[in-house]
Amino acid sequence: MKKTVLEIEVRYFAGMRERAGRDSEVVETAAGTPAELYAELRARHGFALEQAHLRVAVNDAFAKWETPLSPGDSVVYIPPVAGG
Amino acid sequence: MFRLRPERLDCSALAQGLGGDPRVGGCVTFAGVVRNHNNGRAVERLEYEAYEVLAVAEGRRIVEEALEKFDVLCVECEHRVGLLEIGETAVWVGAAAAHRRAAFEACQYVIDELKVRVPIWKKEYYTDGGAEWVLCAHCSAAGPHSHPEHVHSA
Numbered sequence: 001m002k003k004t005v006l007e008i009e010v011r012y013f014a015g016m017r018e019r020a021g022r023d024s025e026v027v028e029t030a031a032g033t034p035a036e037l038y039a040e041l042r043a044r045h046g047f048a049l050e051q052a053h054l055r056v057a058v059n060d061a062f063a064k065w066e067t068p069l070s071p072g073d074s075v076v077y078i079p080p081v082a083g084g
Numbered sequence: 085m086f087r088l089r090p091e092r093l094d095c096s097a098l099a100q101g102l103g104g105d106p107r108v109g110g111c112v113t114f115a116g117v118v119r120n121h122n123n124g125r126a127v128e129r130l131e132y133e134a135y136e137v138l139a140v141a142e143g144r145r146i147v148e149e150a151l152e153k154f155d156v157l158c159v160e161c162e163h164r165v166g167l168l169e170i171g172e173t174a175v176w177v178g179a180a181a182a183h184r185r186a187a188f189e190a191c192q193y194v195i196d197e198l199k200v201r202v203p204i205w206k207k208e209y210y211t212d213g214g215a216e217w218v219l220c221a222h223c224s225a226a227g228p229h230s231h232p233e234h235v236h237s238a
Binding site: 011013014015018057060061062076078079080081082083084 | 133
């Protein structure tokens with residue numbers, strides 16, 4: 001069965017922004033979850049961090065890695081934070 | 085309340101704002117300041133970048149938690165974003181309570197949780213010309229409520 005292709009907006013911050021060379025991008029993907037999408041983006045941009053070192057936000061709220069993605073969702077991968 | 089600010093933090097105005105309630109008997113404040121070294125390298129300046137919407141939402145959650153957990157009357161926190169020079173205040177936390185212990189505990193709770201939960205990142209610019217985003221992968225992987233007792237800045 002053919003997987004549905006979704007348009008997802010991905011925004012990048014800090015080291016991931018620099019590595020990707022952009023603040024954001026709209027990706028067409030067959031990934032159904034933030035975890036599957038990260039595997040694709042990691043291969044494309046060469047992100048060093050493993051998923052276990054990140055958190056993920058969907059539509060500006062912390063989300064689980066296995067949350068199903070919907071068309072037009074906005075995803076942010078959150079590298080280890082360093083405020084304070 | 086929690087705010088992000090691109091301009092210098094006005095610590096004295098923030099501290100004054102804490103004591104307005106006549107029931108207040110003690111105010112505790114913490115200021116995290118940009119220092120000139122980290123992990124053995126000489127630091128020239130810092131840059132803070134925030135995922136603004138979520139940083140403000142999570143910062144406000146932490147302040148609300150402090151108000152619920154401790155017997156305090158007021159909790160405030162502000163964090164800088166952008167480029168900071170040595171000696172500038174990067175983060176300010178204040179707690180006011182009828183008695184000192186709750187104010188100390190609330191202030192410590194807010195800064196400790198902020199450091200592991202709020203999506204703000206720090207880039208260090210070194211005097212030798214290099215620059216790096218500071219990563220504490222250990223904290224992040226361990227999750228917000230199981231981080232080990234170690235300190236990596238401030």
